[in-house]
Amino acid sequence: MATKRDKPKFGEIPASQDAPPVVMALNLPPAPLSAENEAYFEKCREKLGFVPNVLLSYAHDDAKLTVFAAFYNDLMLAPSGLSKLEREMIAVAVSSVNRCYYCLTAHGAAVRQLSGDPVLGELMAMNYRAAELSARHRAMLDFAVKLTETPHLVEEADREALRKAGFGERDIWDIGAVAAFFNMSNRMASAVDMRPNAEYHGQAR
Numbered sequence: 001m002a003t004k005r006d007k008p009k010f011g012e013i014p015a016s017q018d019a020p021p022v023v024m025a026l027n028l029p030p031a032p033l034s035a036e037n038e039a040y041f042e043k044c045r046e047k048l049g050f051v052p053n054v055l056l057s058y059a060h061d062d063a064k065l066t067v068f069a070a071f072y073n074d075l076m077l078a079p080s081g082l083s084k085l086e087r088e089m090i091a092v093a094v095s096s097v098n099r100c101y102y103c104l105t106a107h108g109a110a111v112r113q114l115s116g117d118p119v120l121g122e123l124m125a126m127n128y129r130a131a132e133l134s135a136r137h138r139a140m141l142d143f144a145v146k147l148t149e150t151p152h153l154v155e156e157a158d159r160e161a162l163r164k165a166g167f168g169e170r171d172i173w174d175i176g177a178v179a180a181f182f183n184m185s186n187r188m189a190s191a192v193d194m195r196p197n198a199e200y201h202g203q204a205r
Contacts, residue, residue, distance in 0.1 A: 023053040025193040028060035037065055052106065053197050054189070075178050081171040082178070085114040086140060090178045092124040093141045097148045100186035105196035112204035121204070139165035143172075144179040 033041070037059075044051045058065040076087050088110040095103035104125050112121035123131040128141050139161050147154055162172050188194070 021053070021195075021197075023056045023195055030056075030059045031062050033059065033062050034066070037062060037069075040069060048199075050197050050199055053195060054102065054106070054185075057192060057194055071181065075174075075181050080174050081168055082140075082174050085111065086137070087174075087178050088114055089124055089128070089137065089141065090144045090175065091182045092121075093128050093144055094148050094179050094182040095186055096125055096128070097145055098183065098186040098190070100182075100189050102189040102194040102196045103182060103186055105200045109200040109203040116204075118205055136165045136167070140167070140175055143175055147176060147179045148183055 041051050041055065044055070055065065055069065058068050076084070076091075080087070082090075088107050091103060091107040092111055095107060108121045108125045111124050112118050115121065120131060128145075133141070143154075143158055143162055146158060159172055162175065167175070
């Protein structure tokens with residue numbers, strides 16, 4: 001479901017409702033998907049009403065889609081000492097540093113939905129330091145942003161600040177893993193100019 005050369009120019013709205021959405025700047029045709037990935041896409045349609053464009057972007061290679069989706073779902077949905085909202089807050093804070101349009105739009109919507117607070121979603125996208133955060137959340141986001149901006153400067157004092165804020169050793173691992181994943185994902189989204197689904201823009205406003 002990648003963009004086609006004879007479709008509307010990248011960034012334009014298709015003239016026909018039958019035209020496929022523009023999901024990225026690369027012309028990579030979709031590959032045949034495994035039964036598991038076809039079922040995953042159908043589950044997305046049932047729960048969300050659409051398949052996220054990040055998944056459609058990876059659909060040119062069934063194996064890469066499988067690995068990406070499994071890693072994402074483990075980090076963001078599996079049991080953790082971090083709540084789902086906290087993991088989404090990390091995603092948005094990291095994406096704000098990297099100015100990733102796709103992830104700010106998609107995960108900003110998730111913060112709005114999970115928190116029930118549209119203002120918090122906007123603050124996370126613009127500048128989390130302007131939000132009235134708990135000491136736990138401020139420490140968590142400070143660590144994630146330092147890991148994004150200056151990873152070579154992360155030291156034991158930074159991990160100790162997380163411990164003092166109430167995070168356990170596994171929690172610190174999870175904060176690092178989520179921040180690291182979104183640094184990778186942000187860069188891939190920027191590399192191919194990935195575009196967020198239009199539905200995200202209006203969610204939980």
